[in-house]
Amino acid sequence: MTTIHGTSKGAPPPAPEELLGDAPGGAAAEARAPGTGRGERLSALAQQHGALAVLVVLTAAASLGFDSFATGDNFSNMAVSSAFLAIVALGMTFVIITGGIDLSVGSLFALGGVLAAWGSRYGTVVALLLPLAVCGTIGLVNGLLIARARLAPFIVTLAAMLAARGLLLTLTDEGAETYLVAEGSFLAELGQGSTLGVAHPVWITVALFAAGAVVLRRTRFGQRVYAIGGNEDAAALMGAPVARTKITVYAVSGLLAGLAGALNAAWLASGVTILGAGMELEAIAAVVIGGTLLTGGLGFVSGSLVGVLLLKVIQNVINQIGSLDSAYQQVVSGAFLAVVVVAQTWLGRRRRVL
Template identity: 80%
Template sequence: MSASGVEAGRGSGVVRGERLSALAQQHGALVALLVLALVASFSFDSFATGDNIENLAMTSSFLAVVALGMTFVIVTGGIDLSVGSVFALGGVLAAWGSRYGALVALLLPLAVCGLIGCVNGLLIARTRLAPFIVTLAAMLAARGLMLNITDEGATTYLVDKETVFVHLGQGRLLGVGAPVWITGALFLAGAVALRRTRFGQNVYAVGGNEDAAALMGAPVARTKITVYTLSALLAGLAGALNAAWLASGVTILGYGMELDAIAAVVIGGTLLSGGLGFVSGSLVGVLLLKTIQNIINQIGSLDSAYQQVVSGGFLVVVIIAQTWLARRRRVA
């Protein structure tokens, strides 16, 4: 074989290796989810039932909405630790506002939570403070505000089940709960925004190389402000939907949700370093985490804490795999 033929074969092998690495990074979580669901279907009679699947979809929808906003933040190379507290605050504000009508119940948490996200974005983008510090402070502030509204958690605001607002959480369409439909619509819009718009291109550019993005004319500060505002808005919306589903603003919710959202996003193929991510992958990551939790509940003899152990171990494996795949692609 000639030297040119050898080089051509080597070049095609490199391209093939890059494609396989990219596919593994993007769809590895989906393969794991399908295998896990298949094994669980044969192992537990109640896993593949309609009621269990519906319950899995409903409980996944709220975390998925939070993870959607987290995807945009992490793709820019940032992090948002405030979403769990913002989720709880959104639920309490929605339940409190439901006394004044469905519009107030929906707009109040969006306005307050969106303002928190906007402040986060301004501090991170304009003063160049570390996202970890800013959003950690926002987490404490949002939780403190929620406790203040509820008298240190002693007051639980109930939602009248006759109001229109309740239908956002308890309504059904074609046999599927309203939050599932809303989550699907949000993910569709998020996928289009991230992959098909100028805003999405800016998000990827900022995460890939912030200085290069600025030199190319990308609005770095505005992009950061937008993604943190979006993250808080979606967390507040998820909290409001959860309040409509439970017909109350439960004050103990949201603890650790930020870690679950980050884990789901990373498991779904989004790099913690930024510049690469997939909205669909985040949804798969949420479903994978919730499926693990569901299987542990199916076993019955295992404590729910095992879900955190398994999720943490799975996250470590995914991060190691992502690092290895990224190095392989660079070497290729």
């Protein structure tokens, strides 16, 4: 009798248990065991919303412990200072979901601020478009080298970080010259003004995150970003434009870093050259704390925003204590990041088991 793939022709199809490789205590039996679906859902919820729970608890505790914490001025200052990092983290979220990394965003943030302040003498349009064009182009070059030349993202973006910082120092005569944003200009109003009691940078950040969430979760581009991070080879076999998607992601990351720098310059009314040092690490930390896996394939725009807010609340609480040096902010943030990575790894393994 002729057989096809080890099954007799005309024989009844194998039972579902056989297809699943079921056996007493086997993986398929585990998959159907009572409560395993609930356990998987709980693990997923913890991975996605764990940072939000910590943020709520920490904010409540700080509000009870410090009189000056739960005030309108303090919350407003935290919101504005979080806005710039959040915009950078938004671009980093897309990059990390694809399985990449972008170390150039801190330097691009500083470069964007200097370019905006320098361009403000020629009008608001130049002040906004110049940092977007330059930083977006650097991000585009990063994407081309990573996607087309197959170079490592770490090396490419590290080189871009050094190049952007060198360009920044050239424009400012090694930091000796500081460009100012004219008081009363539209650019200054964009950074320092408010609507309905909320600062303009915060409104812009909220709008960008809303758009980013829609793009990531509701569009084909977002599906391709997840697919590439999950398995790049499989995504290519399915017909996804892997190279084009990667190039776009890095270009957007550079663009957003430049925008954040321009808004920061408008807020400070000057292009400060020393800003942005270590910002790439803060952005990566915020994204990972928010539930995005460093290995790619899983991430949340809302989680990155929560991660940024959590880092800022931690920093503010340390400042509220007063007796602790500011260096403790980095110690606490680093320790918290390590805990989050370990928790993510454990939850990921638990979900695979379930």
